[in-house]
Amino acid sequence: MYPGARGSGAPRPSVRPPRENATMEGSPAAPTARLELVGDGAARVVRLAGPLTLETVGDFWRDADELDDEGVPQRIDVAHVPGVDSAGAAFLLELRDRFGGAAIEGAGEQVRKMLAILDRPCPEPPEAPPQQVLFGMVDTLGTFAIETIRHARETVEYVGALSAGLGWVLRRPGRLRWGDTLSYMSRVGADALGIVALINGLMGLILAFQMASQMKQYGADIYVADVVGLSLARELAPLMTAVILAGRSGSAFAAEIGTMKVNEEVSALDAMGLDRTRFLVLPKVLALLAMMPLLVVFADAFGIIGGLVVGTGFLDLPVGVYLNQTFTRLDLWDVGQGLIRAECYAVVIAAVGCLRGLQTKDGAQGVGASATSAVVSSILLVVVSNALLAVIFYLLDV
Amino acid sequence: MSETRTAAGPIVRVRGLRAAYGDVTILRDIDFEVARGEVFVILGGSGCGKSTLLRHLIGLVDPAEGAIEIDGEDLVAARGALRERLRRRFGVLFQGGALFSNMTLAENVGLPLEEFSDLPPEAIRRIAQRKLALVGLTGYEDHRPNEISGGMRKRAGVARALALDPPLLFLDEPSAGLDPISAADLDRLLLDLRESLGTTLVVVTHELASIYAIADRCIMLDKARRTIVATGRPADLRDASDDPFVREFFRREATAAPEVS
Numbered sequence: 001m002y003p004g005a006r007g008s009g010a011p012r013p014s015v016r017p018p019r020e021n022a023t024m025e026g027s028p029a030a031p032t033a034r035l036e037l038v039g040d041g042a043a044r045v046v047r048l049a050g051p052l053t054l055e056t057v058g059d060f061w062r063d064a065d066e067l068d069d070e071g072v073p074q075r076i077d078v079a080h081v082p083g084v085d086s087a088g089a090a091f092l093l094e095l096r097d098r099f100g101g102a103a104i105e106g107a108g109e110q111v112r113k114m115l116a117i118l119d120r121p122c123p124e125p126p127e128a129p130p131q132q133v134l135f136g137m138v139d140t141l142g143t144f145a146i147e148t149i150r151h152a153r154e155t156v157e158y159v160g161a162l163s164a165g166l167g168w169v170l171r172r173p174g175r176l177r178w179g180d181t182l183s184y185m186s187r188v189g190a191d192a193l194g195i196v197a198l199i200n201g202l203m204g205l206i207l208a209f210q211m212a213s214q215m216k217q218y219g220a221d222i223y224v225a226d227v228v229g230l231s232l233a234r235e236l237a238p239l240m241t242a243v244i245l246a247g248r249s250g251s252a253f254a255a256e257i258g259t260m261k262v263n264e265e266v267s268a269l270d271a272m273g274l275d276r277t278r279f280l281v282l283p284k285v286l287a288l289l290a291m292m293p294l295l296v297v298f299a300d301a302f303g304i305i306g307g308l309v310v311g312t313g314f315l316d317l318p319v320g321v322y323l324n325q326t327f328t329r330l331d332l333w334d335v336g337q338g339l340i341r342a343e344c345y346a347v348v349i350a351a352v353g354c355l356r357g358l359q360t361k362d363g364a365q366g367v368g369a370s371a372t373s374a375v376v377s378s379i380l381l382v383v384v385s386n387a388l389l390a391v392i393f394y395l396l397d398v
Numbered sequence: 399m400s401e402t403r404t405a406a407g408p409i410v411r412v413r414g415l416r417a418a419y420g421d422v423t424i425l426r427d428i429d430f431e432v433a434r435g436e437v438f439v440i441l442g443g444s445g446c447g448k449s450t451l452l453r454h455l456i457g458l459v460d461p462a463e464g465a466i467e468i469d470g471e472d473l474v475a476a477r478g479a480l481r482e483r484l485r486r487r488f489g490v491l492f493q494g495g496a497l498f499s500n501m502t503l504a505e506n507v508g509l510p511l512e513e514f515s516d517l518p519p520e521a522i523r524r525i526a527q528r529k530l531a532l533v534g535l536t537g538y539e540d541h542r543p544n545e546i547s548g549g550m551r552k553r554a555g556v557a558r559a560l561a562l563d564p565p566l567l568f569l570d571e572p573s574a575g576l577d578p579i580s581a582a583d584l585d586r587l588l589l590d591l592r593e594s595l596g597t598t599l600v601v602v603t604h605e606l607a608s609i610y611a612i613a614d615r616c617i618m619l620d621k622a623r624r625t626i627v628a629t630g631r632p633a634d635l636r637d638a639s640d641d642p643f644v645r646e647f648f649r650r651e652a653t654a655a656p657e658v659s
Contacts, residue, residue, distance in 0.1 A: 054511075054514075054515050054517075054562065054563065055515070057515075057517065057521070058515060058516040058517045058518065058521070061517060061518055061520075061521045062518060065518070085563040085595065086525070086528070086529065086560065086563050086595070087511070087515070087517070087525050087563070089528075090524060090525040090528040090529075091521070091525075093528065094521075094524050110594060113590075113593060113594035114594045114595070117532070117587075117590045117591070117594055118528050118531075118532060120528075120531040120532060120536070121531065121536060362499065362544035363499035363500060363542070363543075363544055364499050364500060365499070365500045
C-alpha cells in the first residue's frame with residue numbers, strides 16, 4: 001500500500017516486519033501498522049502508515065525502539081496516518097523529541113489538532129543523584145535514631161495525656177462522652193462474647209484433655225479440675241481474651257482513628273480546640289476497661305465448662321464432684337488476680353490501638369499498617385506485662 | 399476516535415428513571431438523551447440528586463425503575479463481562495479525584511494503559527507524563543496523591559479519566575475547588591478534547607462560569623420537585639425560563655423557590 005521506495009534515495013528497511021502484518025496476512029482490507037526509515041543523511045525520513053491509536057501504538061513504539069541510529073531523521077512523515085488518539089499523538093511527540101525536534105509533516109487536520117493539544121512542555125524529571133554507600137548507611141542510621149527518639153517522645157506524651165485524661169474523667173465524670181463510651185462497650189464487650197466463650201471453652205477442653213491422658217496413668221483424674229480451673233482463672237482466660245480483643249478491637253480502634261487522621265478529622269478536632277485524647281481515646285479505653293473483666297469472668301466460666309465436658313465424658317467423673325473440686329481449689333484471689341491482669345491488658349490494648357491510629361501516615365496503606373502494628377505491639381505488650389505482673393505477684397507473695 | 403464510531407443515535411439515553419435509596423425516592427421521571435459530541439451539563443442546587451444521577455449513569459447504583467442505555471446498550475440489564483465492557487467506554491472523574499493513594503500520579507494515570515493496552519512500560523510512562531502535562535501537572539509525576547493539593551488531585555483525576563481516550567466522559571464537579579485560571583484551563587481542555595476526539599462530556603456542576611463556557615445543553619434538577627425542571631441551552635434558561643427557580647439559579651439570586659415541606 002505504502003511502498004517503501006517512495007521519496008529520494010534507496011529504501012532502508014531497517015525494522016522487522018510489522019507484527020500486525022504477520023497475523024493478518026491475506027486480509028488486504030486491514031490497515032497495517034508500519035514505521036520505516038527512508039532516505040539518507042539530511043533527507044532521512046521516518047514514514048508512518050496506519051492509524052495511531054492505543055491498539056496499534058504499542059507496535060509502533062517497539063518498532064521505533066529498534067530503529068538503527070545511523071543519522072538522525074529530519075522529518076516524520078504522517079501523511080498516511082488517518083487519525084491519532086492521545087496515545088498516538090504522545091508517540092509522535094516522543095518520536096519528534098527523540099530525533100531532536102524533527103518536523104512532523106503531512107498531518108491531517110485531526111492529527112494536527114491532537115498534536116496541538118498534547119504538545120506541552122514535558123521535561124523528563126532529573127535523575128536523582130546516586131547515593132554513596134557509606135553516606136547512605138550513616139543517613140539511614142541517623143534517620144532511624146531520630147525516628148526512634150521522636151517515637152519515644154510521642155509515646156511518653158501520649159501516656160501522659162492519657163493519664164491526665166483519666167484523672168479528668170474522675171474529676172468530671174459528667175463531661176465524658178458517655179454515648180460514645182456505651183456504644184464502644186457494646187461493640188468491644190457484648191459483640192465479642194460469642195467468640196470469647198467459644199475460644200475459652202475450647203481452651204478448657206484442650207487443657208483438660210491433655211492433662212487427663214497424663215493424670216489418668218496415676219489415678220489423679222480429679223486434679224484435672226484443679227489444673228483447668230487454676231490455670232484458666234489466673235493466666236489463660238485473661239490472656240486468650242486479650243489476644244482476641246487485640247485482634248478484634250485494638251485493630252478496629254487503630255483503623256478507625258487512622259481513617260479519621262487520613263480524612264483530616266483529627267486535624268479538625270485539634271483546630272476546634274477539642275482534646276483528641278478526650279474525644280477519641282478515653283471512650284475506647286474506658287469501654288475496654290469496663291468490659292474486659294466481664295468478658296474474663298465469662299471466659300473463666302466457659303473454660304471450666306470445657307474442662308467439665310472432658311471430666312465427665314472422658315474421665316467419667318460425676319458433674320458434682322468435678323465442680324466441687326474446682327470450686328474448693330479455686331479461691332476468690334485466683335479469679336481476682338486474673339481480673340487484675342485483664343484490666344492491665346485492657347489498658348494496653350486500647351491505648352496501643354488508639355496510639356497507632358493517631359500515628360497513621362497518610363493513605364489507605366497507612367491505615368492498614370496502623371491496624372497491623374496495633375495488633376502486633378499490643379500482643380507483645382500484653383505478654384510483657386503478663387511477665388511483669390507475675391514478678392510483682394511473686395514479690396508480694398500472693 | 400471519531401472515525402471508529404459506528405453506532406448512531408444518542409450515546410446516553412435515560413428513560414423513566416427513578417432513583418431511590420431504600421424507600422426514599424431521590425429522583426423520578428428522569429428522561430433525557432445525550433447526543434454524540436455534546437457537552438451535556440447536569441445542574442442543580444446542593445442535595446438535588448446530581449451526584450446520585452451520575453452514580454446511576456456510570457452503573458454504580460441500579461435504578462429503582464427505568465432504563466439507562468450507553469451507546470445503545472442497556473447498562474442496567476448488562477451483567478458481568480458486558481457491563482465491564484460498557485464501563486470501559488467511558489471515563490469518570492470523581493468529586494475528590496479518587497486517586498489511588500499508594501501510587502504516584504504517573505502510576506495512577508498509567509494504570510488503565512497498563513491494564514488495557516500492550517504498550518511498553520517506557521511508553522506508558524511517557525504517555526502518562528503527557529496527560530499530566532495536559533492538566534498542568536508537569537513535574538509532579540512521582541508525587542503521591544497526599545503530597546499535592548486538592549485541586550491538583552482533581553486535575554490528576556481528569557488525566558486518569560482521559561487515559562484511554564474514552565468516547566464518553568463523566569465529570570463530577572470538575573472545576574469545584576480549582577482556582578479561576580485552572581478552572582478556565584480545564585474548560586478549554588475539555589472543549590479541545592471534544593473537538594479533536596469527538597468526546598462526549600456529561601458534566602455535573604453548579605459553577606455558573608463553567609456552565610456558560612462549555613455547556614451545549616443542560617438539564618436542571620430540583621430538590622423539592624425531585625425531577626428535571628428545565629432542559630435547554632443555559633443562556634436560554636437564564637433569559638427565557640418561566641420557572642422562577644431556574645431564573646434565580648442562573649442569575650445567582652438569593653431567594654430560593656418555595657420549598658415543598
